[in-house]
Amino acid sequence: MMTLNKKILFVIGNVRVSNGVTSVIMNHYGKLLKAGYQVDFCALYNWGSPYIKTILENGGNYYVLPQENRKDEVEVCGIRVEEERSGAPDKKRAYSFMEKVIKQGNYGIVHIHIIGRYALMASQIAKKYSVPIRILHSHNPVHIHNLHSLLFALYYNTQCVHNCNRYLACSSLAGKSMFGRRKFSIIRNTIDTNCVYYIEEDRTKLRKEFSISSDSFVYGTVCRQTYQKNPYFTIDVFEQIAKNKENAKFVWVGTGELETEIKQYVKEKNLDSKILFIGNREDMAGIYSMMDGFILPSRYEGLGIVFVEAQACGVPVYASDVVPKDIELTRLVHYISLKNTALEWAKTILSDHTNYGDRSQYKQMIIDAKYDRTNNNDLLEYYESIS
Template sequence: MIRILEVVNDMHRAGLETMLMNYYRNIDRDQIQFDFLTHRPYDSDYDQEIRSLGGKIYHAPRLYPQNYPAYFKYMKRFFEDHPEYKIIHSHIDAMSYLPLKAAKKAGVPIRIAHSHNTSIDKDFKFPLKVYFKHQIPKVANYYAACGQAAGEFLFPGKNFKFIPNAIEPDKFLFNERTRKEYRTKMGFTDKNLVIGHVGRLSYQKNHKFLIKIFDEVHKKEPNARLVLVGVGEKEKAIRKQVRELHLNKYVQFLGDRSDVANLYQAFDVFVMPSLFEGIPVVGIETQFSGLPCVFSNNVPSEVQFTSMCNFLSLKDGLDAWINKIISLKNASRKVMKNSELYNSVYNIQYAYSILQNYYMNLYRKLK
């Protein structure tokens, strides 16, 4: 059995983490086992399931600059204690430089950097991340990405392996009964235009613009409602903006949810005005659920594999967004179960073999 060390921040219920779990559930675990090196001291949403599938979870120090000496000390000891890891696969974008540098120093032969985005968060580590981005080729010897744009961003001029952000489609197919049940549970009637968003409450997802859009939609459509699913560092600022616009009664903050597939059924339109994205997993899930989507054109068009997608520029102005959203309010929902959809590269029943074969082929190179 090959044990792969998957490097993440944590294994909470978010796009990247959910994608990894989709692969983990479907690969042949008699041949390949995932273990997870996290950078948070706490247990995460998927930890129990990981352990039930035979995986191990390790907690490294957080990747704060002041922790770097302790981090490299921990990693040195970690690889001394765990010589079984011949493949390390890091999913933390530019920050992958740090675990891959430690892995290279420890002699780990296969070091994969994986790009999941097309830009860098402008947080306090932004200058370091820009530096680390340019240093990745010094420590990685293989590259992977969720899409063309993401790969070209983090690894310009490099060849990289496309690993699709695949999902388990049967969980997301439209169900009229579930739609009625969830809309009733959430206090919605047929008169409500329900706009949904699923994503971390962060700079990248551009909730400030989303709230502005909804404010104007609500003026034209008083029965409109906005549902925000997710948690994050911008939650306080987003709630403040909602209060200041007197939208408290019309915006629901649902936090972290395990029933996102059912929530999609209750929505009428999914809106994602992101500042940057790789290939958002939620963009795949919504299409399988037959939900009309409005994305910013910062979301790579590679995400589109149905007619449900609409792309607008953030420079188009509020009116373009408002009109597009309102135009979709009566769009019919249908069960998206057809051969074209099921043969999509985003169907995990097909895609798992891409990652499985990738690992197996890399491991053979060691012999």
């Protein structure tokens, strides 16, 4: 066995709090530090997050690819608590910047959590400079929905797989669709149940903060406004619910590239008073506690960690039928076909009159199902098993 170089570079999109991949990484982060690893990050987007401060305070580097319309190469992102979005990678300068980071970093592990152009770039550079462990991590199944997505997968994914020498996935589905017959390991996306359990006091406090009455029935979701999460359809479903449930409200946690368009869509439907966009939050126990129902009709998911979080807080979950059955850990989960109309989704949701009992009981159910970070196989064990 080789002696493991304990310098890691995570190649990521960003470290926003509401990002599922971020949650996975940060759930393992503390244990890696305690074991003596130096953990650096290279992000595609110059989006702020309170996690950036945590990374820098623990001696890590947080690199951001050069951004379009900026002449300066931003090596260390500014520390911003507000997770505002700005810019996109500059394609012309990205390669030389990433090459500099990987070449000078002397990393033992380059762990790639993204797909596409910049994943391929990272894998090529890591291989060029003989990084011993080059990991491609599949967080979602490969989703082929048109010719462009097919060509994307054939061009980028195939080469990334070839350039890497270790493979990880969050589920069997995500692994098989990305790696085919190659051997891969599964590290389940776990949660910290101490951060997402039912708190009655927080439910009351947050409803007051957002001017939501105690008798309102609050649906919600936690996700990016992006194609994968089917945001327009989510609005369509809630529109049908609101027509039949006068006291219904909807709380959307998260940001994304379609945020502006989705907010405009809500205005056009005159749902401004019913739907609240509250951005990215850290107080997720309170956010889930505030909800009475969780709706997310994803077009595809590798696992869907937010479905597990919602269950830990005792929230009934309404998920699309493409979401892996792995997340069905309690009787709170309901699968609805993506072939159904928004009205049919709404009718199914509104017809659920199940008494789910004391919401505080569900935290232990998630722990017993081994989806709490304290009782699941983790990244540290994986790294040390391949050293």
